[in-house]
Amino acid sequence: MQRRELLATVAGGATIGLAGCASAGGSDGSAGPTIAEETLTLATTTSTYDTGLLDEINAAFQKRYGARVDAVAQGTGAALETARSGDADVVMVHARSLEDDFIREGYGINRRDLMFNDFVIVGPEDDPAGIDEVGEAIAAFEAIADAEATFVSRGDNSGTHTKELAIWEAAGVEPGGDWYREAGAGMGEVLNQANQSGAYTLADRGTFIAQRSKLALSIRVQGPIEDGPELLANPYGILAVNPAVHENVTYDLAMAYIGFITSQKGQSIIQEFTVDGEQLFFPEAISADPDFQQYVPEDWEPAE
Amino acid sequence: MIALEPTVLSLLGAFPFDRVYVESIIYVSLYVSLTAVVLSTLASIPIALGVGFTDFPGKGFVIAVINTGMGFPSVVVGLLVLFLVSNQGPLGPLDLVFTKEAMIISQFVLAFPVITGVTLAAVTSVEDGVRDAAYAMGGTRVDVALVTVKEARYGIATGILAGLGRAISEVGSVLIVGGNIASADGTAITRTLTTAIQLEARQGRFDTALILGAILVTIVLSINAIVLRLGGGRV
Numbered sequence: 255m256q257r258r259e260l261l262a263t264v265a266g267g268a269t270i271g272l273a274g275c276a277s278a279g280g281s282d283g284s285a286g287p288t289i290a291e292e293t294l295t296l297a298t299t300t301s302t303y304d305t306g307l308l309d310e311i312n313a314a315f316q317k318r319y320g321a322r323v324d325a326v327a328q329g330t331g332a333a334l335e336t337a338r339s340g341d342a343d344v345v346m347v348h349a350r351s352l353e354d355d356f357i358r359e360g361y362g363i364n365r366r367d368l369m370f371n372d373f374v375i376v377g378p379e380d381d382p383a384g385i386d387e388v389g390e391a392i393a394a395f396e397a398i399a400d401a402e403a404t405f406v407s408r409g410d411n412s413g414t415h416t417k418e419l420a421i422w423e424a425a426g427v428e429p430g431g432d433w434y435r436e437a438g439a440g441m442g443e444v445l446n447q448a449n450q451s452g453a454y455t456l457a458d459r460g461t462f463i464a465q466r467s468k469l470a471l472s473i474r475v476q477g478p479i480e481d482g483p484e485l486l487a488n489p490y491g492i493l494a495v496n497p498a499v500h501e502n503v504t505y506d507l508a509m510a511y512i513g514f515i516t517s518q519k520g521q522s523i524i525q526e527f528t529v530d531g532e533q534l535f536f537p538e539a540i541s542a543d544p545d546f547q548q549y550v551p552e553d554w555e556p557a558e
Numbered sequence: 559m560i561a562l563e564p565t566v567l568s569l570l571g572a573f574p575f576d577r578v579y580v581e582s583i584i585y586v587s588l589y590v591s592l593t594a595v596v597l598s599t600l601a602s603i604p605i606a607l608g609v610g611f612t613d614f615p616g617k618g619f620v621i622a623v624i625n626t627g628m629g630f631p632s633v634v635v636g637l638l639v640l641f642l643v644s645n646q647g648p649l650g651p652l653d654l655v656f657t658k659e660a661m662i663i664s665q666f667v668l669a670f671p672v673i674t675g676v677t678l679a680a681v682t683s684v685e686d687g688v689r690d691a692a693y694a695m696g697g698t699r700v701d702v703a704l705v706t707v708k709e710a711r712y713g714i715a716t717g718i719l720a721g722l723g724r725a726i727s728e729v730g731s732v733l734i735v736g737g738n739i740a741s742a743d744g745t746a747i748t749r750t751l752t753t754a755i756q757l758e759a760r761q762g763r764f765d766t767a768l769i770l771g772a773i774l775v776t777i778v779l780s781i782n783a784i785v786l787r788l789g790g791g792r793v
Contacts, residue, residue, distance in 0.1 A: 295656060300760070304760065304761050308742070309742045309744075310742075311742075312741070312742035313742035313743060315742075316741075316742055316743070322741055322742075323741070323742060324656060324737070324739045324741070324747060324748075325739065325742075326656060326737035326738070326739060327738070339644045339645055339646045340644075340645030340646065340650075341644055341645050341655045341656065439760070440760050442760040442761040442762055443759070443760045445762070446759075446760075446762050464761075465761065465762045468762040468763075469762070500645060502645055502650075502651075502653065
């Protein structure tokens with residue numbers, strides 16, 4: 255991406271000029287082969303970005319490889335759409351069914367399991383739908399629908415939204431009516447809205463913990479990390495955009511990024527990343543047991 | 559880090575976030591919007607003069623299109639520019655998506671009709687007598703145009719300010735085509751004041767969002783004050 259290199263240089267120089275101090279940039283002019291000065295575009299979800307995890311990972315990646323990572327934070331659906339049109343080099347998302355479609359259509363390759371956290375059902379302290387005793391996701395959603403307690407949905411085709419719709423379907427509820435609000439917004443915004451209107455919502459644990467101190471909401475149904483139902487598991491995957499479909503992608507750098515983030519170093523950054531002293535994401539890329547399912551769609555079977 | 563500009567920048571140091579982050583956001587906002595407005599102005603004034611002082615079939619329609627463009631939703635502009643600069647679009651090979659250049663394109667599209675529309679109104683209201691006098695004194699078409707621009711300068715300045723206000727305060731199109739990117743070390747790449755406010759609000763950090771909002775208002779106010787002073791209070 256020659257043009258972006260130039261832009262980065264110009265912008266960097268001007269920023270330094272504006273700041274009035276010559277800070278040492280990440281890209282020094284050291285000799286030898288380097289992929290410094292290149293830019294990798296990462297399309298990702300708001301949950302990884304808003305928690306601050308990506309800044310830690312990307313700073314470490316930039317330090318090691320000298321290449322800048324431009325992270326565009328969108329919902330999972332929008333992130334995959336950006337990658338479909340070849341505007342991103344690598345995608346980090348959390349909706350296996352959408353990732354599988356993406357792989358089947360030929361846009362994504364070399365998917366790796368990256369990390370997981372879980373979803374939690376959060377709601378106001380007075381718990382108007384009485385789901386505290388339920389302790390189970392499907393029944394909790396049924397109770398919310400029965401009580402017609404206000405529920406704020408992401409409504410943005412994100413990974414969290416996909417999970418939420420799957421739970422409604424499992425509960426046999428067609429959500430609608432005054433109590434069900436589609437926000438069409440990111441996780442942080444939806445938590446704010448739920449907070450303002452004393453509503454329930456489905457949130458990823460990471461974003462909820464990161465914002466918890468500003469919210470009058472608390473966890474009503476735990477996810478699997480705290481022994482909740484497995485249905486609320488939230489696995490993240492990372493995929494490279496297929497260079498056979500989009501010639502312009504920086505595929506080698508994308509694979510370097512996937513390699514870095516699934517390496518001991520990358521995984522330990524994820525392991526050690528905490529907000530308010532609480533771990534948000536759990537690495538799962540490093541394993542001695544072969545797991546072929548991470549590379550292909552979940553129901554994929556080799557042709558006989 | 560030593561504050562080299564003790565007045566404004568040391569104030570920034572007191573804010574609850576990184577100085578480099580805020581400064582780079584301000585830089586991106588100003589760079590993108592000022593560039594877009596300068597380019598729009600260069601395109602708008604000749605077109606406004608051309609439309610204002612020639613009669614051609616469909617002139618009313620052109621003016622209607624310009625006036626409609628003044629209120630064109632910025633997200634729609636963002637979407638159209640995204641199609642233009644995306645890898646799949648006609649400008650795909652230039653690799654402009656998620657860059658400041660793409661943001662300049664979309665803000666150009668937003669500011670252009672505003673500046674053209676207001677300039678058009680200003681130059682057409684210059685009295686015929688002024689132009690006739692310029693002709694009578696042997697002026698060329700360029701001379702007449704310059705005289706007209708000079709007469710209409712306060713109106714044109716208002717148009718440019720309105721265009722700048724529209725560009726620097728819009729969030730829809732820069733979010734779509736720019737991607738609201740900041741690098742991991744906290745330097746804004748395509749993050750403007752408006753998209754940063756949106757991000758901070760999304761994360762529930764309303765205090766930071768409000769401070770960024772105050773900075774944005776201050777910048778717009780300062781630019782207006784400067785132009786007002788240059789115009790001797792007549793803008």
